[in-house]
Amino acid sequence: xxxxxxxxxxxxRFFKLTIAYDGTDFSxxxxxxxRRTVQGELERAVRQITGESTRLIASGRTDAGxxxxxxxxxxxxxxxxxxxxxxxxxxxxxPADLAILDIQTARNGFNAIDDAKGKRYRYLIQxxxxxxxxxxxxxxxxxxxxxxxxxxxxxxxxxxTHNFKSYETAGSPRVSTVRSIRDFFVRxxxxxxxxxxxxxxxxxxxxxxxxxxxxxTLVEVGREKKSTTWPTExxxxxxxxxxxxxxxxxxxxxxxxxx
Amino acid sequence: xxxxxxxxxxxxRFFKLTIAYDGTDFSxxxxxxxRRTVQGELERAVRQITGESTRLIASGRTDAGxxxxxxxxxxxxxxxxxxxxxxxxxxxxxPADLAILDIQTARNGFNAIDDAKGKRYRYLIQxxxxxxxxxxxxxxxxxxxxxxxxxxxxxxxxxxTHNFKSYETAGSPRVSTVRSIRDFFVRxxxxxxxxxxxxxxxxxxxxxxxxxxxxxTLVEVGREKKSTTWPTExxxxxxxxxxxxxxxxxxxxxxxxxx
Numbered sequence: 001x002x003x004x005x006x007x008x009x010x011x012x013r014f015f016k017l018t019i020a021y022d023g024t025d026f027s028x029x030x031x032x033x034x035r036r037t038v039q040g041e042l043e044r045a046v047r048q049i050t051g052e053s054t055r056l057i058a059s060g061r062t063d064a065g066x067x068x069x070x071x072x073x074x075x076x077x078x079x080x081x082x083x084x085x086x087x088x089x090x091x092x093x094x095p096a097d098l099a100i101l102d103i104q105t106a107r108n109g110f111n112a113i114d115d116a117k118g119k120r121y122r123y124l125i126q127x128x129x130x131x132x133x134x135x136x137x138x139x140x141x142x143x144x145x146x147x148x149x150x151x152x153x154x155x156x157x158x159x160x161t162h163n164f165k166s167y168e169t170a171g172s173p174r175v176s177t178v179r180s181i182r183d184f185f186v187r188x189x190x191x192x193x194x195x196x197x198x199x200x201x202x203x204x205x206x207x208x209x210x211x212x213x214x215x216x217t218l219v220e221v222g223r224e225k226k227s228t229t230w231p232t233e234x235x236x237x238x239x240x241x242x243x244x245x246x247x248x249x250x251x252x253x254x255x256x257x258x259x
Numbered sequence: 260x261x262x263x264x265x266x267x268x269x270x271x272r273f274f275k276l277t278i279a280y281d282g283t284d285f286s287x288x289x290x291x292x293x294r295r296t297v298q299g300e301l302e303r304a305v306r307q308i309t310g311e312s313t314r315l316i317a318s319g320r321t322d323a324g325x326x327x328x329x330x331x332x333x334x335x336x337x338x339x340x341x342x343x344x345x346x347x348x349x350x351x352x353x354p355a356d357l358a359i360l361d362i363q364t365a366r367n368g369f370n371a372i373d374d375a376k377g378k379r380y381r382y383l384i385q386x387x388x389x390x391x392x393x394x395x396x397x398x399x400x401x402x403x404x405x406x407x408x409x410x411x412x413x414x415x416x417x418x419x420t421h422n423f424k425s426y427e428t429a430g431s432p433r434v435s436t437v438r439s440i441r442d443f444f445v446r447x448x449x450x451x452x453x454x455x456x457x458x459x460x461x462x463x464x465x466x467x468x469x470x471x472x473x474x475x476t477l478v479e480v481g482r483e484k485k486s487t488t489w490p491t492e493x494x495x496x497x498x499x500x501x502x503x504x505x506x507x508x509x510x511x512x513x514x515x516x517x518x
């Protein structure tokens with residue numbers, strides 16, 4: 001199977017889609033043969049509405065199990081449907097674990113990857129001896145009670161512009177490993193009688209698995225196996241082998257893409 | 260298949276188990292042949308740990324799709340395991356959507372149905388044009404924005420002791436249809452960037468489908484199709500045909516059983 005690349009025709013219009021998905025039953029964003037992916041389901045819905053076989057571009061190619069509250073997607077189409085009509089039509093043709101939240105007209109040539117100025121991710125952790133049955137697909141379940149104040153304190157020196165090479169998983173290297181974190185907090189919240197930990201981080205961009213590597217590292221601080229200065233020492237070493245484990249995908253949410 | 264009834268032996272000990280389950284993949288509490296039920300899974304775990312084929316008693320026999328945050332269950336066993344050891348052992352033998360939160364020693368002859376002094380239920384509703392992908396198994400998704408203040412106001416006259424016959428679904432009649440509601444509120448909350456509506460009700464006991472019938476009725480008020488006094492008029496009529504629809508099971512949670 002070969003999908004057509006985007007060929008810009010004179011009457012082609014560009015849209016920015018904001019979508020949400022429960023990553024549990026998807027093999028990630030990116031189209032794969034014989035796999036249920038977000039891109040595959042969304043491209044199928046577009047084909048049903050417009051008759052076009054198009055290739056969609058997402059700001060973040062989330063891995064299997066990763067969720068999205070506000071993923072941004074470029075759609076280039078010859079369809080003359082109004083954005084709100086297109087939105088309702090697509091939602092009527094997507095499965096229950098994928099929703100189009102909003103469609104906005106975008107400038108000609110809009111690209112959800114190149115035009116993104118930053119992203120916000122959330123990582124949920126549910127700690128305690130008995131894992132909450134409702135969080136099993138939606139948070140990393142850690143059996144030990146974690147020290148949230150220590151995790152938050154350890155995160156603060158990572159704010160600002162640094163070389164995050166220590167927090168990049170090999171396999172998908174970027175040209176530069178310098179990124180600027182604009183917001184970074186760890187705090188406890190509650191939902192349906194259970195408490196859980198929210199780690200939220202906003203930056204101009206992220207390296208491969210950076211949020212999951214930060215989560216895995218901060219959990220070591222939360223377990224009180226490592227000091228609150230350890231994540232900063234790891235940062236300074238520029239060596240991935242020193243950081244904590246890569247936290248599992250099902251705790252991760254792409255919250256928002258900034259343009 | 261025939262399971263043994265509880266035969267009280269001299270060395271039998273009684274325990275009160277507090278359990279939570281995600282009702283999505285269960286055909287309700289009650290044991291059924293060839294169906295995955297909470298009772299079936301829990302009795303299997305007890306058999307694996309104690310070697311006993313016992314019949315467990317739950318305070319509320321929740322229907323398929325209904326969730327529990329704190330269901331109470333009687334276990335009578337000859338096992339001499341300490342409660343905390345028994346709890347860990349059972350949790351190691353239950354599936355991920357079923358958890359034993361606590362085990363307490365109970366008096367000889369303790370019965371989770373007869374000894375219950377009251378129950379608390381929660382009903383979650385997620386309103387808005389685009390259903391939240393994460394709530395699809397955990398809340399009733401209503402496409403229209405609901406007036407929560409009107410729903411709360413309409414619920415208040417139902418507090419106290421009344422004949423709730425209008426809110427009882429036929430098929431499982433109780434001797435008396437008089438019940439006392441001790442707490443009843445409707446309010447908006449938020450979780451993971453979405454807002455949803457919580458209806459919570461505590462009473463000395465509930466008629467069959469009473470909470471789901473109350474939810475279905477209050478949603479008509481929330482849609483502003485009915486006035487805030489209508490649920491009280493329905494109550495006074497003692498006629499089920501006048502109330503709203505039975506809300507779907509997957510919004511319902513058994514929160515707590517009081518003894």
